[in-house]
Amino acid sequence: MDEIVFYEDDYCNIELLRNENIEYVRVQLEEIERYSTEHRNGSGYTDMYTRRKEPVSLLASNIAVDVFEKQLNRIAPRCDQVLIKCGGTVKACDHILAYGENKNVVVFIEYSKTLVAKMWFTLDIRDDVDCVTAQTIFSALRDVGDFILIDWNWEVIVDINNEESIKQYLGNRLRVFMSK
Numbered sequence: 139m140d141e142i143v144f145y146e147d148d149y150c151n152i153e154l155l156r157n158e159n160i161e162y163v164r165v166q167l168e169e170i171e172r173y174s175t176e177h178r179n180g181s182g183y184t185d186m187y188t189r190r191k192e193p194v195s196l197l198a199s200n201i202a203v204d205v206f207e208k209q210l211n212r213i214a215p216r217c218d219q220v221l222i223k224c225g226g227t228v229k230a231c232d233h234i235l236a237y238g239e240n241k242n243v244v245v246f247i248e249y250s251k252t253l254v255a256k257m258w259f260t261l262d263i264r265d266d267v268d269c270v271t272a273q274t275i276f277s278a279l280r281d282v283g284d285f286i287l288i289d290w291n292w293e294v295i296v297d298i299n300n301e302e303s304i305k306q307y308l309g310n311r312l313r314v315f316m317s318k
Contacts, residue, residue: 139215139217139218139236139238139239139240139241140217140218140219141217141218141219141220141221142217142219142220142221142236142238142241142244143221143222143223143228144220144221144222144223144236144244144246144260145222145223146222146223146224148258148260149222149258150256150258150290151258151289151290151291152258152259152260152261152287152288152289152290152291153256153257153258153259153287153288153290154196154257154258154259154279154285154286154287154288154298155192155194155196155285155286155288156192156194156195156196156199156283156284156285156286157284157285157286157297158193158194159192159193159194159286160286160295162190162192162193163192163286163288163295164295166189166190167290167293167295169187170187170189170290170293171293173185173187174187189290195255196254196255196256196257197250197253197254197255197256199254199283200253201253201254201282201283202252202253202254203235203247203249203252203253203254204252205254205282206247206254206257206279206282207235207247209278209279209281209282210237210245210275210278211237212278213237213271213274213275213278214237214238214239214243214245214271214275215237215238215239216235216236216237217235217236217237217238217244220234220235220236220246222234233248233249233250234246234247234248234249235247235249238260239271240268241260241262242260242261242262242263242264242268242315243259243260243261243262243263243268243271243272243275244259244260245257245258245259245275246258246259246260259272259287261289261308261311262311262315263308263311263312263315264312264315264316265312265316266312268312269308269309269312272304272308273301273304273305273308276298276304277301279298280298280299284299285298286298287304287307289307294307
């Protein structure tokens, strides 16, 4: 792809974190649920919850960007330009890389100097090809370290080392996005 646009609301909503953050994620999901219940107002909310920073960041793990790039280059092409849409404004992201065959399955890597700071995904799984592409990406990421995938919107935690859990999660996304 020449360029990929992501919306600011999608930033890190499906996120890769170190396994050491599992308890943090569980607590955050409980707090989000409680906060959502307290601030629900009809079809919306009266306030927005802001997640706390994870205790073990990818940046603190000192993982070089090229480690992930070597894995991802085998699976999906790197996008020439990454853009973020904030309200009506679209601007370039010079510190974010993206990999994907299409806009349905995209890996975003935010970096600081040569180190990975954040990694998140677009997983709009619309067919079996998207599903296989995502499975292949997670399989490649297993070779880099022990990670969990957190889908904050769906309140799902997936150990990417568990192939069956990944298949089930992606299958659920396929069912949802096929129906749209």
